[in-house]
Structure formats: structure tokens, C-alpha cells
Amino acid sequence: MTSGEPSAGLAAHxxxxxxxxxxxxxxxxxxxxxxxxxxxVTGEPRWRLRRxxxxxxxxxxxxxxxxxxxxxxxxxxxxVGSVGFRYLTLAVGPGVFIPRPETEVVVGWALDVVRAxxxxxxxxxxxxTGSGAIALALxxxxxxxCVHAVEVDPEALVWADRNIxxxxxxxxxxxxxxxRADVGIDPAGHGRNDGREPATAAVQRLxxxxxxxxxVVSNPxxxxxxxxxxxxxEVGMHDPPAALWAGPDGLAGVRAVARxxxxxxxxxxxxxxxxxxxxxxxAPALLRxxxxxxxxxxxxxxxxxxxxxxxxxxxxxx
Ligand SMILES: C[S@@+](CC[C@H](N)C(=O)[O-])C[C@H]1O[C@@H](n2cnc3c(N)ncnc32)[C@H](O)[C@@H]1O
Numbered sequence: 001m002t003s004g005e006p007s008a009g010l011a012a013h014x015x016x017x018x019x020x021x022x023x024x025x026x027x028x029x030x031x032x033x034x035x036x037x038x039x040x041v042t043g044e045p046r047w048r049l050r051r052x053x054x055x056x057x058x059x060x061x062x063x064x065x066x067x068x069x070x071x072x073x074x075x076x077x078x079x080v081g082s083v084g085f086r087y088l089t090l091a092v093g094p095g096v097f098i099p100r101p102e103t104e105v106v107v108g109w110a111l112d113v114v115r116a117x118x119x120x121x122x123x124x125x126x127x128x129t130g131s132g133a134i135a136l137a138l139x140x141x142x143x144x145x146c147v148h149a150v151e152v153d154p155e156a157l158v159w160a161d162r163n164i165x166x167x168x169x170x171x172x173x174x175x176x177x178x179x180r181a182d183v184g185i186d187p188a189g190h191g192r193n194d195g196r197e198p199a200t201a202a203v204q205r206l207x208x209x210x211x212x213x214x215x216v217v218s219n220p221x222x223x224x225x226x227x228x229x230x231x232x233x234e235v236g237m238h239d240p241p242a243a244l245w246a247g248p249d250g251l252a253g254v255r256a257v258a259r260x261x262x263x264x265x266x267x268x269x270x271x272x273x274x275x276x277x278x279x280x281x282x283a284p285a286l287l288r289x290x291x292x293x294x295x296x297x298x299x300x301x302x303x304x305x306x307x308x309x310x311x312x313x314x315x316x317x318x
Contacts, residue, residue, distance in 0.1 A: 014038075014060065015049065018067045025071035028232075033076050037066045040080045073233035086137045090163050095155030097243035099133035102301045103219050103274055106308045107137045109299060110217045110272045113310075120144045122214040125264055127183050127202070127257050130243060132160035132176075134217050136167055139176045146175050148209065150202055152182045153242050181205035185221065185256040187247045200256070203263045211316075216261040219274040220253025221246040250276055254283050254309075262292040265313035272310045280306025287311050 015034055022030035035046045041063045042055060055063075066079050077083040077098045083090055085099045086107060092098050114122050121144040126135035128151065135149035149164070151157050160178055169176035184200030203210065223244045228236065235244065246252040254273055261271045271293070275283040280298050287293040293311035301307035 012050070014055070014063070018063070021067055021071050025073065027070060027073070033070055034067065036076060037070065037079065038063055041066065073237065075234040075238050078238060083131075085133045087140055088133070088136055088163075088167065090131050090133055090136070091159060091166065092131055093159070094238065095153075095240060096159040097130040097156070097239050099131055102307055103133065104137075105301050106219065106272060106274045107134055107141075107217065109308070109310070110138070110215060110270070111141055113270050113272075114142060114145075114215060119214055121146065123209065123212055124148070124215045124217065125150065125206070125209065125213050125261075127216060127218040127260060128220045128243075128253065129160050129178070130156050130219075132163040132178070134219060135160075135176055135178075136163060136169070138215075138217065139169060140167070146177075148177050148179060148206065150179045150181050150183065150206070152180065153240060154180075156240065156243075179205055183220070183256045183260045185246065185252050187225075187245060187252050200260055202260050206264060209264050211264070211266055213261075213264040213266060213269055215270050215272070216257070216265055217272045218253075218257040218261070220257045222250050222253050222274070222276045222279065224248060224250035224276075224278075249282070251279065251282060251286060254279070254286060258287055258290060258292070262290070262313065267313055267315040267317075269313045270310065271313065272308060274308045275306070277301075277305035277307060283309040 015038060018034035019030045022033055027033055035049055038049050039046045041059050069079060070076060075098055077092050081091060081093060083092050083098055086104050090099060123146050124138045125148045129135050129149035132149055135147045138145055139147045149160060151160055157180055164176050164178060181202040183202040221244050223246060225245060225248050254275055257273055265271060284296045284298045287296045287309060292314055294314045296311040298306055299308050
């Protein structure tokens with residue numbers, strides 16, 4: 001039999017031995033991952049896999065290879081090259097943070113705010129955009145929005161640019177603009193927090209937007225340095241370090257984003273920042289203490305964990 005010919009039955013035994021291998025490697029959802037890899041290789045939807053009685057030897061080899069890499073804790077999304085995020089399918093791989101379901105909830109809350117306020121043509125900014133997930137979801141679900149995506153990491157910028165193009169936001173009149181700029185995260189955790197910091201590189205780069213933005217949404221790095229030994233291998237070995245680590249208290253990203261947002265937002269503009277589930281008190285306190293924000297509230301994710309903070313830009317005349 002050649003590698004192009006079918007062999008009998010992908011079904012039960014091939015899938016079951018993949019599940020066993022993934023479970024032994026500590027993969028948290030072995031059956032789901034095995035089925036997703038099989039669906040990726042065969043092009044069959046997951047629900048039809050058990051009825052699939054033929055798979056080429058080449059596909060079987062490919063499947064075994066992917067299962068072995070998943071057992072070595074390469075993220076599933078890197079193996080299949082994409083991740084679903086709200087209504088989008090985003091390209092991801094080495095060099096960019098994989099968007100998480102928690103962030104879909106953050107975006108959903110921001111969308112509700114814009115719709116409830118009746119802002120027909122909001123100017124939105126996604127600070128620390130990574131793959132472009134938040135920016136693209138805002139553009140996709142708010143047809144009148146003009147969205148600016150900000151990222152500093154050159155590798156992440158390549159993925160964001162690809163996703164923006166793949167979703168049709170191209171050309172000079174595109175509603176999504178990608179900016180290479182540094183929001184000024186200080187991993188040492190230093191820096192004043194009184195809203196009077198010198199303009200960061202991001203603010204200088206976005207000078208045209210200062211005081212004009214309606215909505216800033218961000219999922220910045222937010223892990224504490226001492227969490228390095230506790231993260232899953234998929235995270236520690238495959239998410240870019242710049243996407244994860246935020247100093248000894250894990251708040252360097254939140255601090256920097258709040259500072260940039262306080263310059264960009266118009267009075268009454270909305271800020272939404274995702275944070276660690278350990279920061280349900282610290283992140284709101286940081287915003288309240290700065291004096292730039294009012295209506296500061298913290299919010300839960302779908303698992304009931306503290307997950308994001310929202311606030312309105314206080315009037316500058318205050
Ligand atoms: C947790 S990831 C989030 C990515 C994306 N927003 C998402 O939710 O999938 C944080 C992102 O912040 C970027 N980042 C880190 N430091 C930055 C800085 N100083 N300026 C701009 N972006 C930064 C990282 O490169 C990474 O892409």
C-alpha cells in the first residue's frame with residue numbers, strides 16, 4: 001500500500017490511542033484536542049470522525065506527528081495555525097500570544113457600552129494588540145468604528161498585519177490601522193501613577209488621537225514574575241515573554257495602559273483593561289488612586305473570576 005491509499009478506520013482505535021497519549025502527557029482536554037487534530041488533518045467535521053472509515057496513510061502519519069507534538073505541549077492553536085475569537089478566525093503561531101476566551105467577554109462588555117451609549121462612529125484603540133484580536137473584533141462588530149491597534153513586538157506585528165489583511169481591512173480607507181508603538185510598560189514596576197507622566201512613545205506616535213478617543217480596550221501582559229514556575233508549558237514555552245510578564249506585582253501592563261489611555265481618551269471616554277484574577281482589588285485601586293478616572297468598576301469572567309476593570313475618563317476641567 002502506498003502512502004496515498006486509504007487504510008481502514010481512523011475511527012475508534014486511532015483516536016483512542018491519541019487520547020491516551022495526550023492524557024498521559026498531561027494535556028488538559030485530550031479528547032477534544034485529538035478530535036480537533038483529526039478534523040484538521042482529514043478535513044472532516046468533528047461530529048463525522050467516528051463514522052470516517054478511511055484515512056490515507058499519509059494523513060495517518062501526519063496525525064500521529066501532530067499528536068506527538070501536542071503531547072510535547074505545543075499549543076493546539078499553533079498546530080492548526082488558527083484560533084476562533086468571537087466571529088473571527090485568526091491566524092496564530094510562534095511569536096504571537098494566542099487570544100483567550102476570557103478576552104472575548106471583555107470585548108463583549110465593551111461592545112455593549114458602545115451600543116448603549118449610541119456611539120455610531122466611535123474611535124477605538126486596542127493597546128497591546130498581539131494578533132489584532134480585540135481590534136478586529138471591534139471593527140467587525142461595530143460597523144461604524146474606526147479602530148487603532150498598537151503593538152511593539154515586531155513578530156506580533158507581522159501576525160496582526162496578516163490578520164488585518166485576511167479580514168479585508170486593507171487600503172488607505174481601512175477602518176483598522178496598525179501602529180508600531182511602545183506603551184511604556186516598565187517591568188521593574190516603577191513609575192508615578194498620577195496621570196502626569198511624560199508622554200510615552202505610544203502617545204507620541206498617536207498624537208493625532210490625543211483627547212479624541214471614545215474607547216480604549218486592552219489585554220496587556222499581567223503575570224507576576226514569581227508565577228514563572230506555575231504556568232502551563234503551552235504558556236511558558238510558547239506565548240512570547242513580552243505578552244506575559246509584568247513585573248513583581250504583575251501590574252506594570254495595567255499601569256502603562258491606564259497612563260496612555262488617560263491621554264488618548266476624551267473626557268467621558270471609556271477604558272476597559274483585562275487583568276489577572278488576582279488583581280480584582282489592585283487594578284481598580286490603581287485607577288482610583290490616579291485621579292484620572294471615575295465610575296471605576298471591576299467585572300467577572302464567565303468562570304466567576306475577577307477579570308477586567310472599566311472606568312470613564314474624568315473631565316480634565318475637574
Ligand atoms: C497578553 S498579550 C495580548 C494580545 C492580544 N491583545 C490578545 O488579547 O490576544 C499582550 C501583548 O502586549 C504586547 N506588549 C508588551 N509590551 C508592550 C509595550 N511596551 N508596548 C506595546 N505592546 C506591548 C505583547 O507583545 C503582546 O502582544
